[in-house]
Amino acid sequence: MLNFPIYLDHNATTPCDPRVVEAMIPYFTNSFGNAASRNHPFGWQAEEAVDYAREQVARLVGADPKEIIFTSGATEGDNLGIKGVFEMYASKGNHIITCNIEHKAVLDTCKHIEKEGGEVTYLKVKDNGLVDLAELEAAIKPTTILIAIMYANNEIGTINPIREISAIAKKHGVLLFTDAVQAVGKIPVDVNKDGIDLMAFTAHKMYGPKGVGALYVRRKNPRVKVTAQIDGGGHERGMRSGTLNVPGIVGFGKACEICMNEMEEETKRVSALRDKLQNELLKIEESYLNGDKDHKLPHVTNISFKYVEGEGLMMGFNKNIAVSSGSACTSASLEPSYVLKALGLGDDLAHSSLRFGLGRFTTEEQIDYTIEQVTNTVNKLREMSPLWEMYKEGIDMNSIEWAHH
Amino acid sequence: MAYSEKVIDHYQNPKNVGTLDKSKANVGTGLVGAPECGDVMRLQIEVDEATGVIKDAKFKTFGCGSAIASSSLATEWLKGKSVDEAIAIDNMTIVEELNLPPVKIHCSVLAEDAIKAAVNDYRKKNGLPELKFEESVIH
Numbered sequence: 001m002l003n004f005p006i007y008l009d010h011n012a013t014t015p016c017d018p019r020v021v022e023a024m025i026p027y028f029t030n031s032f033g034n035a036a037s038r039n040h041p042f043g044w045q046a047e048e049a050v051d052y053a054r055e056q057v058a059r060l061v062g063a064d065p066k067e068i069i070f071t072s073g074a075t076e077g078d079n080l081g082i083k084g085v086f087e088m089y090a091s092k093g094n095h096i097i098t099c100n101i102e103h104k105a106v107l108d109t110c111k112h113i114e115k116e117g118g119e120v121t122y123l124k125v126k127d128n129g130l131v132d133l134a135e136l137e138a139a140i141k142p143t144t145i146l147i148a149i150m151y152a153n154n155e156i157g158t159i160n161p162i163r164e165i166s167a168i169a170k171k172h173g174v175l176l177f178t179d180a181v182q183a184v185g186k187i188p189v190d191v192n193k194d195g196i197d198l199m200a201f202t203a204h205k206m207y208g209p210k211g212v213g214a215l216y217v218r219r220k221n222p223r224v225k226v227t228a229q230i231d232g233g234g235h236e237r238g239m240r241s242g243t244l245n246v247p248g249i250v251g252f253g254k255a256c257e258i259c260m261n262e263m264e265e266e267t268k269r270v271s272a273l274r275d276k277l278q279n280e281l282l283k284i285e286e287s288y289l290n291g292d293k294d295h296k297l298p299h300v301t302n303i304s305f306k307y308v309e310g311e312g313l314m315m316g317f318n319k320n321i322a323v324s325s326g327s328a329c330t331s332a333s334l335e336p337s338y339v340l341k342a343l344g345l346g347d348d349l350a351h352s353s354l355r356f357g358l359g360r361f362t363t364e365e366q367i368d369y370t371i372e373q374v375t376n377t378v379n380k381l382r383e384m385s386p387l388w389e390m391y392k393e394g395i396d397m398n399s400i401e402w403a404h405h
Numbered sequence: 406m407a408y409s410e411k412v413i414d415h416y417q418n419p420k421n422v423g424t425l426d427k428s429k430a431n432v433g434t435g436l437v438g439a440p441e442c443g444d445v446m447r448l449q450i451e452v453d454e455a456t457g458v459i460k461d462a463k464f465k466t467f468g469c470g471s472a473i474a475s476s477s478l479a480t481e482w483l484k485g486k487s488v489d490e491a492i493a494i495d496n497m498t499i500v501e502e503l504n505l506p507p508v509k510i511h512c513s514v515l516a517e518d519a520i521k522a523a524v525n526d527y528r529k530k531n532g533l534p535e536l537k538f539e540e541s542v543i544h
């Protein structure tokens with residue numbers, strides 16, 4: 001039995017695992033204490049729960065619990081990691097290297113830093129969505145203090161060669177920050193093996209609650225420090241003040257533990273479903289895979305269906321299937337996805353893209369239904385598409401003088 | 406953002422999808438928008454030469470649901486109208502009929518532009534001067 005709507009937008013957010021919710025519940029009511037209350041059992045209980053969660057989170061990424069700073073989510077982690085390093089290492093330099101398909105939380109933080117007198121290099125990714133290592137190394141200057149490159153991309157699911165990137169950073173004595181929101185909990189991430197100095201991630205992308213995340217800050221080889229961006233009671237070793245979100249942190253810890261225990265099995269199952277979806281949809285004429293085919297998260301695929309528009313396409317099934325599109329029409333800006341454009345896709349293909357994000361509770365039946373619905377809608381809309389008719393008649397669309405908006 | 410029922414109905418059951426014979430003198434074709442902008446509309450009218458009344462109208466649209474609905478609605482409204490009546494169709498009446506939200510007003514503008522382009526194509530084919538229209542404001 002299929003229950004509607006089917007959720008295939010797990011890059012946007014994930015449902016809480018029921019086991020996560022169960023672990024959180026006592027910390028709303030009975031064990032409601034403030035983890036910073038040092039003088040009574042309510043505080044002790046909360047602190048103990050936070051410490052335990054900190055271990056669960058640290059274990060998933062191979063870190064020491066002392067290296068985990070709890071935040072409100074990855075946007076805060078991105079801000080704290082990048083701005084915090086920029087301010088702390090101001091005497092060393094002011095140059096940061098990032099890339100043009102980072103999440104807005106990184107790009108806009110970098111823009112802010114430019115206004116503060118920082119210098120930022122935005123590397124262009126290759127057509128497959130990956131960072132060019134030679135270009136990265138060439139961009140390093142004596143003033144470079146930080147490389148901020150995402151672990152995996154949220155729109156196309158591509159995974160950057162993070163170990164090669166960290167080797168370059170280390171060679172030049174530059175710190176490496178990575179936004180690992182899409183990777184942690186989905187693929188093995190190990191801050192030591194990967195050579196990461198700072199890393200932002202969040203609970204709600206890995207079956208935990210919204211509103212809680214973490215910034216990993218390396219304590220050894222080298223010892224990294226960040227300037228706090230929120231002042232107050234000096235929580236989280238002075239790096240992030242604010243009463244800890246105890247139930248959220250407990251849920252985050254539980255979510256990490258579940259990911260750690262079940263990642264291998266889950267990856268096998270979900271990637272098989274993703275492959276089936278991807279292979280079947282790529283059988284549709286004039287459909288194209290966006291982003292590298294191999295260096296890719298196991299649960300994501302992003303495909304453009306030429307000559308149909310993404311939002312129009314989603315409308316064919318979005319009562320029953322939730323996906324997202326790189327089409328402009330989903331935003332007020334009328335600009336299609338900057339990530340897809342950075343891959344060198346024309347605006348027409350960027351407008352025609354759909355992102356599918358599978359998850360822990362996705363079933364084969366759901367995937368079969370999705371394949372059928374997407375295929376039928378693409379065919380139906382192409383019958384309605386003047387561009388498809390031109391394509392079929394062999395008309396060169398570049399020869400037409402379009403009235404640009 | 407949820408679509409209005411009328412948009413959904415036009416999307417699911419579009420009226421007058423198709424192609425008229427461009428080579429006929431009494432068929433006018435308007436092709437507006439651009440693939441890079443995510444909207445391309447082709448609207449065609451077939452005019453009864455004796456009466457000057459539009460006897461058939463067809464469209465094909467690449468675009469979002471609101472763009473498809475706007476063009477589908479336009480073809481419905483065009484049939485039975487004279488050419489002069491056709492160019493009087495205002496995009497805001499499309500917006501009102503379909504309950505389009507502000508971010509989708511450009512879809513109705515495109516439909517209005519497509520009507521005007523089709524009429525001008527028809528006029529040109531029949532030795533009439535092309536009509537000048539004011540630039541649409543919202544694009």
